[in-house]
Every structure is written in C-alpha cells, then in structure tokens.
Amino acid sequence: MSRKRGIMSDALKEEIAKEIGIYDTVQQEGWGGIKSKDAGNMVKKAVEMAEKDLEPKHH
Secondary structure (H helix, E strand, O other), X not given: OOOOOOOOOHHHHHHHHHXXXXXXXXXXXXXXXXXXXXXXXXXXXXXXXXXXXXXXXXX
C-alpha cells in the first residue's frame, strides 16, 4: 500500500507547529505524537494563511 504525499510541505508544517506551540512535541515524538486537536488547529491555521494569500492586494 503506497502512502499519499501530504499537501503541505514539511517546512510549512514546521512553521505552523512553531506558531501554535507544538513544535517541541513534533521534534520529540514526531507528527504522530501531536493531539488530534493540534492537527485540527494546524489545518485551521493553514486555511487562514491560504485565505490571506488570496485576498486582493490594495495599493
């Protein structure tokens, strides 16, 4: 069974993990060590970042 590659890059996941305060857990236990709530918060943050990137730029 092949594993599907994630949509977010590792660098982006690490950046978000640092922002929401779970990066230490990721470093110690890997991505499997984070709580499902934290994973949800990462997705929420990624969506917020994507929406911000899509906002029209005002000059």
